Amino acid sequence: MFRKSPWISVAVLILLVTLTGCGPQPEEAQQKPADSSPEMSGVPLTIVASADPAAASPGGNVTVTAEVKQGDRPVAADVEFEIRRSGEPARRLKGSSTETGRYSAVVQGVQPGEHTVIVHVNAPGIHQMETARFTVKGEAQAGHHHHGTELQLDLPDTVTAGQTATLAAKVLHDGKPLSGAETKFEIRTGSGRHHWIPAREGKPGEYSAEFSFPTAGAWSVVLHVEKGSIHDHVERQIQVK
Template identity: 30%
Template structure:
């Protein structure tokens, strides 16, 4: 009789432990969020003066993402990224985000959408050929071919982009997270060396250098406390083992 009771006890205990293990595994699987997917839709060609639709479709698994924190379209002419513009997208509440854009002269334009949603940041990119720019691009390509080999680092820089998450409501003496996202033609740029150069515009001779850590694939961040209120400049320096060396400057207003 004792053997039977002991056997029943062991059987029940085994079943309970198995159920607990199964629940823990299921819980662990549920904790892994699905990847944020962004489809960028633009025309391949456009006429000068024509208004075109720039659209992105944002999904996570089978779900359409209607609550993105920020969606902006960055548009710039080939070779003139520093003169580009950021266009805030309209949220259609159906997983699509869009904006209208017209181009005023012949050129190759780059369009990159920056989507921040549910703790993730995705920024796919496409190009639009406006007017007769394709002929000019081909002629330029022939000229470069006649001159021999191209500089590899120049091509790497051309496909490179960064997006600084400019913090809001920054207060003096409080720790602020500085975050930048990096991407090249192959996707998020990993294993880059990123440093924030920070200075108060009223005291430009004193500069702080902060090394950023890669917190996610292509995302680099560091914490910093601003000692005084006022306008601060932040220059982001990016380097990697392929010879890339890029920098971009931003400004932050720090309150009392």
């Protein structure tokens, strides 16, 4: 009877071990690339806001610009410029981009006074803001009047997390109380959490709502007003202790 050589068994065993080692590795053992998206990295954005010219002439145009990065990497984001001037409703302009991470908009027909530019940047899981300013010196151009919608937010000076706070607002149109408007408060954090609170009207043009801020930190309170062709909003920051 033929007897199997022990050397043959050893050779077969070595061959099996070799084939096993060269086979596909389990998914857990394969190295995965790091997720560098803003939502996953947890690294805050760097926003550099500017206005050109910083000192403009009445009736001229000003270009507002924002450069958005995360670390050294330019970030693709949704950017909006909010332009504020004392005594006038805020204007919002959509930022356009010619290259990733750089956004701009043109403010046309600027009038004398101090202007504040609030840059709103929305990237995946992130909402951040930055501020710039520009000044217009001189006399207002003829025919420029302060008509339109005026939104006045009245927020408490001190807010404690977990306690109910009253949010109030006065809405004027052409200098008169705007009654019967659809009014609501948008409350949000930098992490992207949103709360929508309908407001009730007391006296004509005066609206209010109550809200309990769940956590301490910086919150944004945005008042939205709609009636017919009127659609306006104003935003303020509030610090919750």
